[in-house]
Amino acid sequence: MELTGAEILVQCLKEEGVEYLFGYPGGAVLHIYDALYKQEDVKHILVRHEQAATHAADGYARSTGKPGAVLVTSGPGATNAVTGIATAYMDSIPMVVITGQVPTSLIGNDAFQECDSIGITRPIVKHNFLVKDINELATTLKKAFYVATTGRPGPVVVDVPKDVTGAKAKFSYPKDISMRSYNPSSKGHVGQIKKAVELILSAKKPVIYTGGGVILGEGCQQLVEFSQKLGYPVTNTLMGLGAYPATDKQFVGMLGMHGTYEANMAMHHCDVLIAIGARFDDRVTGNLEKFCPDAQIVHVDVDPASIAKTVKVDVPIVGEVAEVLEALIKQIDVSESKVDTSAIDTWWQQIDVWRAQDCLKFDTEGDKIKPQSAIKKVYELTNGDAYVTSDVGQHQMWAAQYYKFDKPRRWINSGGLGTMGFGLPAAMGVQLAHQGETVVCITGESSIQMCIQELATCLQYGLPIKILNLNNGFMGMVRQWQEFFYDKRYSQSVMNVLPDFVALVEAYGHVGIRVEKPEDLDAALDAAFNKHKDRLVFLDVITDPEENVYPMVPAGAGLNEMVLV
Amino acid sequence: MQHIVSILMENESGALSRVAGLFSARGYNIESLTVAPTDDSSLSRMTLVTSGTDDIVEQILKQLNKLVDVIKLVDLTESPHIEREMMLVKVEAVGESRSEVKRLVDIFRGNIIDVTDTTYTVELTGPGERLDAFLQSLSSISIHEVVRSGSMGISRGEKVLGL
Numbered sequence: 176m177e178l179t180g181a182e183i184l185v186q187c188l189k190e191e192g193v194e195y196l197f198g199y200p201g202g203a204v205l206h207i208y209d210a211l212y213k214q215e216d217v218k219h220i221l222v223r224h225e226q227a228a229t230h231a232a233d234g235y236a237r238s239t240g241k242p243g244a245v246l247v248t249s250g251p252g253a254t255n256a257v258t259g260i261a262t263a264y265m266d267s268i269p270m271v272v273i274t275g276q277v278p279t280s281l282i283g284n285d286a287f288q289e290c291d292s293i294g295i296t297r298p299i300v301k302h303n304f305l306v307k308d309i310n311e312l313a314t315t316l317k318k319a320f321y322v323a324t325t326g327r328p329g330p331v332v333v334d335v336p337k338d339v340t341g342a343k344a345k346f347s348y349p350k351d352i353s354m355r356s357y358n359p360s361s362k363g364h365v366g367q368i369k370k371a372v373e374l375i376l377s378a379k380k381p382v383i384y385t386g387g388g389v390i391l392g393e394g395c396q397q398l399v400e401f402s403q404k405l406g407y408p409v410t411n412t413l414m415g416l417g418a419y420p421a422t423d424k425q426f427v428g429m430l431g432m433h434g435t436y437e438a439n440m441a442m443h444h445c446d447v448l449i450a451i452g453a454r455f456d457d458r459v460t461g462n463l464e465k466f467c468p469d470a471q472i473v474h475v476d477v478d479p480a481s482i483a484k485t486v487k488v489d490v491p492i493v494g495e496v497a498e499v500l501e502a503l504i505k506q507i508d509v510s511e512s513k514v515d516t517s518a519i520d521t522w523w524q525q526i527d528v529w530r531a532q533d534c535l536k537f538d539t540e541g542d543k544i545k546p547q548s549a550i551k552k553v554y555e556l557t558n559g560d561a562y563v564t565s566d567v568g569q570h571q572m573w574a575a576q577y578y579k580f581d582k583p584r585r586w587i588n589s590g591g592l593g594t595m596g597f598g599l600p601a602a603m604g605v606q607l608a609h610q611g612e613t614v615v616c617i618t619g620e621s622s623i624q625m626c627i628q629e630l631a632t633c634l635q636y637g638l639p640i641k642i643l644n645l646n647n648g649f650m651g652m653v654r655q656w657q658e659f660f661y662d663k664r665y666s667q668s669v670m671n672v673l674p675d676f677v678a679l680v681e682a683y684g685h686v687g688i689r690v691e692k693p694e695d696l697d698a699a700l701d702a703a704f705n706k707h708k709d710r711l712v713f714l715d716v717i718t719d720p721e722e723n724v725y726p727m728v729p730a731g732a733g734l735n736e737m738v739l740v
Numbered sequence: 741m742q743h744i745v746s747i748l749m750e751n752e753s754g755a756l757s758r759v760a761g762l763f764s765a766r767g768y769n770i771e772s773l774t775v776a777p778t779d780d781s782s783l784s785r786m787t788l789v790t791s792g793t794d795d796i797v798e799q800i801l802k803q804l805n806k807l808v809d810v811i812k813l814v815d816l817t818e819s820p821h822i823e824r825e826m827m828l829v830k831v832e833a834v835g836e837s838r839s840e841v842k843r844l845v846d847i848f849r850g851n852i853i854d855v856t857d858t859t860y861t862v863e864l865t866g867p868g869e870r871l872d873a874f875l876q877s878l879s880s881i882s883i884h885e886v887v888r889s890g891s892m893g894i895s896r897g898e899k900v901l902g903l
């Protein structure tokens with residue numbers, strides 16, 4: 176039997192196990208929307224702006240490990256999706272974005288709602304495809320999911336002209352796919368594994384530094400086993416939080432610009448650095464000239480291009496993180512060398528001295544709500560077991576510092592691109608994937624306004640997200656930099672002309688609660704998480720306006736040059 | 741240092757722009773770039789001349805390898821190889837310079853492929869440096885136009901960049 180291109184496309188999504196398709200209709204995708212109308216397997220989630228469709232699919236992917244799926248129309252639909260595609264690209268999130276395109280006969284004519292989606296998205300996708308022939312539609316979609324989810328994951332755009340969705344062809348979905356030009360490598364080199372283990376076991380002051388790659392590569396269990404076998408300190412990047420349980424004694428906290436003192440000092444003084452699924456981002460390394468001056472470095476990553484990109488590495492290992500960790504564990508067991516326990520004890524004594532600085536302590540006196548304490552309370556109330564999304568700014572750093580993630584895929588934030596507006600739509604994707612679980616969006620009054628229209632989507636699909644709006648009346652992170660580096664000239668970072676958020680969320684059909692005093696916080700949180708368990712609750716928490724994020728590695732400084740308060 | 745990178749890639753419509761886009765996005769140098777289909781029309785062979793420190797060239801090779809359309813690549817500069825470039829030059833050829841140009845073309849083993857009363861068009865093939873040398877030797881002659889193909893390269897011996 177012959178199917179239309181639109182029907183084939185929907186069948187392909189079904190074959191790929193797509194539960195939710197986040198999208199927004201328009202002229203170029205009308206055939207596809209008609210095909211969606213006639214079936215129930217793929218549930219379409221109608222967002223209010225295409226940026227939100229990509230963030231929601233992204234949140235779904237980050238929290239499940241499965242690829243997100245997006246459908247938008249040509250022209251403005253595609254351009255609106257660009258921010259979300261770039262966000263997913265920077266954090267290596269598997270996602271397939273289908274963009275409608277004008278009919279093939281009109282391509283290049285500046286037709287109505289035409290834009291060069293392939294050209295626009297090329298630098299922000301793992302790969303993209305233009306489907307010019309209906310007979311290539313199914314294979315192309317198969318390739319898209321394959322490329323998006325294997326190796327170092329990433330978003331893939333499939334641009335489908337309208338005539339292709341209207342044409343008819345026989346449908347058969349390829350079971351397997353192989354591409355001669357694409358072979359994501361898997362196992363680490365045996366010789367390198369041995370070399371790495373000898374170096375690792377010779378360490379006197381080691382640090383295990385892991386990033387988002389451990390979560391993306393499903394290597395968290397192996398990481399725990401590896402780390403606990405060695406007894407070495409573990410630090411996670413912003414993207415890697417949850418890969419190693421934050422409440423475990425071997426965990427020294429996040430590293431980098433707003434990492435803990437003990438993590439950064441341990442990095443600076445280490446003699447062997449074991450980097451796994453991390454990419455030595457500039458927010459992590461600080462000044463490269465001063466980075467880990469005494470360390471020999473082992474670097475495990477699935478992407479060879481991540482290795483030695485900014486920092487020279489002594490033992491590079493290219494391979495799937497989980498498999499390499501398993502190989503490392505086996506090799507440790509058979510190696511003649513053993514962990515130098517007395518050196519490691521001394522190392523821990525040093526780390527404990529740094530830890531005793533208690534760098535995350537904050538002042539709880541005063542009549543203003545401290546943003547840190549609001550997050551701590553949410554952490555306690557949710558038993559550390561909520562899915563937490565965030566936007567970008569101070570609140571994001573505080574969430575990363577004060578919510579202790581013991582499990583992977585619970586901390587959902589835009590680390591690489593730093594996209595304000597990510598938090599709420601991402602939470603929608605998370606909540607759809609995890610119905611009945613607690614999903615919290617920690618945001619700021621500036622970020623939340625970038626995708627606030629999605630409150631309507633939340634109502635439509637009954638998503639009981641808890642929004643913690645840490646309202647300091649400033650673009651706090653911008654203000655903090657202006658305070659430190661521009662003599663408090665708060666140029667355009669004051670955000671004090673705000674809607675009445677409570678009235679606004681109520682207009683959208685949700686529950687809004689404004690909290691101004693520290694003593695009212697507990698009751699408000701109780702209302703949000705218990706009394707109104709099944710509804711979206713927006714907590715507009717008025718916080719101490721000029722609170723800063725500490726500790727901090729100032730720009731240009733080394734990790735050992737942190738400012739504590 | 742200059743590196744000549746030979747790339748075998750899918751002959752897809754966007755493939756060239758992926759390579760060019762990668763270089764501009766990451767701020768790498770392209771000195772020249774040539775591309776054409778091979779005997780297998782589904783494959784394109786590209787020769788790219790770039791320069792940079794060893795670290796940068798290592799990144800360039802890794803990033804190129806990461807492009808989904810790229811099947812294989814080799815840095816020809818790492819082992820014995822042959823480099824060829826073609827050049828077409830239109831020069832003034834009147835009076836004494838007419839015989840002078842003819843003489844130089846013979847020395848460089850080029851061909852005069854088009855003639856008018858006042859011009860010669862010269863074709864010359866060889867490693868880029870030889871083409872440079874030829875242009876230098878024309879210093880007293882007025883050059884109207886220079887067209888260079890950019891370098892192509894292939895390994896010496898039995899080594900093959902194929903599927």
Ligand SMILES: Cc1ncc(C[n+]2csc(CCOP(=O)(O)OP(=O)(O)O)c2C)c(N)n1
Nearest residue numbers: 568569570593595619620621622650651652
């Ligand atoms: C789309 C976008 N535009 C601009 C920025 C730059 N930026 C980073 S943090 C920030 C301020 C965020 O303010 P708010 O959401 O109120 O959070 P706070 O820092 O106050 O917690 C800005 C403007 C960004 N990250 N994303």
